[in-house]
Amino acid sequence: MEWLRGLGVSISEPRPFMAYGRGRTVDPAAMTATLGNQVARRGGTIHLRTALVELLTDEGGAVVGARVGGTNGLCPIAARAVILATGGFQGNPDLLSRYGIPNGGSLYLRSNPWSTGDGLRAADAVGAALTPWLDSFYGHALPAPPARFGPDDFFALAQRYGPVAVALNLAGERFVDESAGTGEETLNWAVARQPGATAAYIVDAATARRAYYGFVPEVAIDRAEASGGPVVRAETLDDLCTALARWGIPAGTARRTLEGYNRALLGHPDADLHPPRKGNRYPLAEPPYTAVLVRAAITFTGGGIAVDPHMRVLRRATSSSLLPTAQAAAGELVRHAIPGLYAAGADIGGINTYGYLGGLAAALVTGRRAGRQAAAWAGAAAG
Numbered sequence: 510m511e512w513l514r515g516l517g518v519s520i521s522e523p524r525p526f527m528a529y530g531r532g533r534t535v536d537p538a539a540m541t542a543t544l545g546n547q548v549a550r551r552g553g554t555i556h557l558r559t560a561l562v563e564l565l566t567d568e569g570g571a572v573v574g575a576r577v578g579g580t581n582g583l584c585p586i587a588a589r590a591v592i593l594a595t596g597g598f599q600g601n602p603d604l605l606s607r608y609g610i611p612n613g614g615s616l617y618l619r620s621n622p623w624s625t626g627d628g629l630r631a632a633d634a635v636g637a638a639l640t641p642w643l644d645s646f647y648g649h650a651l652p653a654p655p656a657r658f659g660p661d662d663f664f665a666l667a668q669r670y671g672p673v674a675v676a677l678n679l680a681g682e683r684f685v686d687e688s689a690g691t692g693e694e695t696l697n698w699a700v701a702r703q704p705g706a707t708a709a710y711i712v713d714a715a716t717a718r719r720a721y722y723g724f725v726p727e728v729a730i731d732r733a734e735a736s737g738g739p740v741v742r743a744e745t746l747d748d749l750c751t752a753l754a755r756w757g758i759p760a761g762t763a764r765r766t767l768e769g770y771n772r773a774l775l776g777h778p779d780a781d782l783h784p785p786r787k788g789n790r791y792p793l794a795e796p797p798y799t800a801v802l803v804r805a806a807i808t809f810t811g812g813g814i815a816v817d818p819h820m821r822v823l824r825r826a827t828s829s830s831l832l833p834t835a836q837a838a839a840g841e842l843v844r845h846a847i848p849g850l851y852a853a854g855a856d857i858g859g860i861n862t863y864g865y866l867g868g869l870a871a872a873l874v875t876g877r878r879a880g881r882q883a884a885a886w887a888g889a890a891a892g
């Protein structure tokens with residue numbers, strides 16, 4: 510924050526932030542303009558509407574620039590160092606499916622539409638290593654079609670209460686411990702693996718009122734309904750299951766699943782729950798009951814380009830598989846960096862994998878580090 514303030518970015522006084530504590534806000538548009546002016550003041554140029562197409566390398570494999578595409582076609586830009594920061598590959602269904610994220614064509618894209626993996630593909634083409642967990646991603650389930658919404662609704666419509674609800678797939682079965690992980694992003698990841706990337710989140714009246722991470726479920730449910738999303742309410746679980754049939758969920762299976770869930774949570778001795786429910790053990794007990802049909806959404810990918818702590822992109826040819834690390838001596842595992850190539854933000858893999866650590870702080874920290882290292886490298890190369 511001190512660094513941003515030093516560059517002239519205006520930062521608010523601390524204020525409460527969700528259930529995490531206190532935080533400060535910035536106006537993204539004003540911050541971007543201020544930082545852009547700083548680039549210009551220091552002699553830099555920002556080329557808008559100009560996309561990275563591929564990296565340029567010399568005979569020794571060092572990165573010496575990039576080919577970019579703009580309104581005048583393709584052109585090369587020479588550079589002593591390049592930092593890849595194109596924001597991940599969530600906007601590219603082909604890459605999602607190549608790296609094991611199913612239903613890529615059905616997932617909602619809960620981000621800008623321009624992060625289509627150009628950084629990852631350019632790095633891959635010059636021999637970069639990729640991280641494990643390429644199928645991991647962060648996002649929150651949103652109301653299923655026919656809900657209508659736009660980018661300004663991504664935050665308000667997120668159905669974050671999933672971990673306190675019961676989640677059924679279209680077959681009427683539970684498919685995961687809803688409470689597992691760091692928040693609804695973990696459940697959303699599991700929903701993405703279900704047919705149609707779709708599930709029903711079910712709560713009773715008590716849970717609908719109970720705040721989860723500072724969010725009250727019934728507020729998100731009302732917003733889902735107002736957006737045109739599928740929501741049903743009923744006075745009995747039996748009637749709710751009958752209503753689920755209109756979404757193609759078999760009423761009989763749903764009934765058995767919810768009864769089994771309630772029996773297990775109410776401590777019935779012969780009840781054995783699969784998948785288990787380790788946290789938020791709230792039975793569906795108080796009418797009315799509400800079900801919301803949701804669809805998984807992807808905000809940014811968790812796997813990506815492999816870097817060292819200096820944000821240098823690592824070469825795959827000499828990098829080691831993770832498998833033998835338990836057997837090989839540390840000194841035998843040599844991973845070389847590609848000279849002149851750095852990466853930052855969501856283009857880097859391995860920061861957010863199964864759990865969610867946040868995207869903005871990761872982008873800020875890795876971006877600053879990559880910038881410093883790239884500048885040092887470019888300065889040294891210039892002699």
Ligand SMILES: Cc1cc2nc3c(=O)[nH]c(=O)nc-3n(C[C@H](O)[C@H](O)[C@H](O)COP(=O)(O)OP(=O)(O)OC[C@H]3O[C@@H](n4cnc5c(N)ncnc54)[C@H](O)[C@@H]3O)c2cc1C
Pocket residue numbers: 559560561562594595596597619620621623624625626627628663664808809853854855856867868869870872
């Ligand atoms: C709705 C929403 C809510 C979020 N909430 C939070 C939150 O509360 N807390 C948090 O920590 N994070 C949050 N995030 C995530 C956070 O915004 C991202 O993790 C972060 O912005 C990533 O920064 P980045 O610089 O790597 O990528 P981005 O900020 O996505 O920037 C990448 C840029 O690269 C551009 N680009 C793509 N391809 C090319 C190309 N070929 N050539 C040139 N440019 C290209 C894109 O247009 C984009 O402008 C949220 C994201 C969204 C969408």
